[in-house]
Amino acid sequence: MRDTIRFQYRCRQVGSRPGPLGSSLEADRLACRRIADGGPFVIDAENQTLERIRSGDPGETGRFVRTHIGWMRALATRMLGDPALADDCVQEAFIKAFRAIASFEGRSSLKTWLHRITVNEALMKLRSVDRRREDTIDDLLPEFDQNGCRIEPPWGAIPTPSELLEQKATRELVTAHIRDLPDDYRIVLQLRDIEEMTTAEVADILEISESNVKVRLHRARAALKRLLEPVLRGESE
């Protein structure tokens, strides 16, 4: 906190004048900009929260759980497709987080750290239940003729997602199609396109190469496109 106040004081002194790159003036200016972005305040608040949780403060622990449990549950539900399994997953993710919180070094934000723990826990749950992980999606991939030309019937204007999702049945149909993809593809699609993780993060968490992530993602997207064609063309019920 003392550092934050010192930075605020230096902010007033330095203002927004740029200094020569590498100078202490430039370092201070960059630090001030970080303060303006909320950086150190957020880090300070997280550090205080962490310290209280580590010391077993029940009030802070309760606030911590209530702050994060909602999005963690939504994430687990998206990945597992089963609310009861998702609740188990969240509970176990918190247990793991509490066990590991003493060694959390703050290299990422608390939320990023919890996100990763939850994804890991959901992946473990998926491995423990019997699912169709080996199904092929070859029949759903794009087609080409003997000349190497794509076979694709013409498309007119495609409605926006919000127009298409006005019908609850359409939402359910789309999510059902995603959940029906074989796990190897669906998980990569969900982590990259829905949870917005980077290719490197997905590769790391699934312990596969980045090029494998890219291959699976493209195939999953191509398969999903084929499955959603009736919806996108307005031909579904």
Added chain:
Amino acid sequence: MMAFADGMRRMIKGFMLKHGPGMITCEEFETFILDYLDGALPPAQRRVFEWHLKICRECRDYLEAYRASIALGKAAMQEVDAPEIDEVPEDLVRAVLDAREK
């Protein structure tokens, strides 16, 4: 007759795409889609990719639908699950806190 004309058109198109300077086939185009959408194609490959998009109706339509299905899938997953964020059962919170206290 129509099928014959379409077959001829596709044969000529396939030959042009395969042998024309600075051109790629639809199958090659397919392998660049992911990097193109990630903005990761080097400038030279990007130009070739975009030139193919200009001259190939099928790949243009395909890419449009490919993008639309990603957006639709994302929006549907987020909309369906969004209400759950505000509906956290207290018994689940309690179970987590009880496990912490043990």
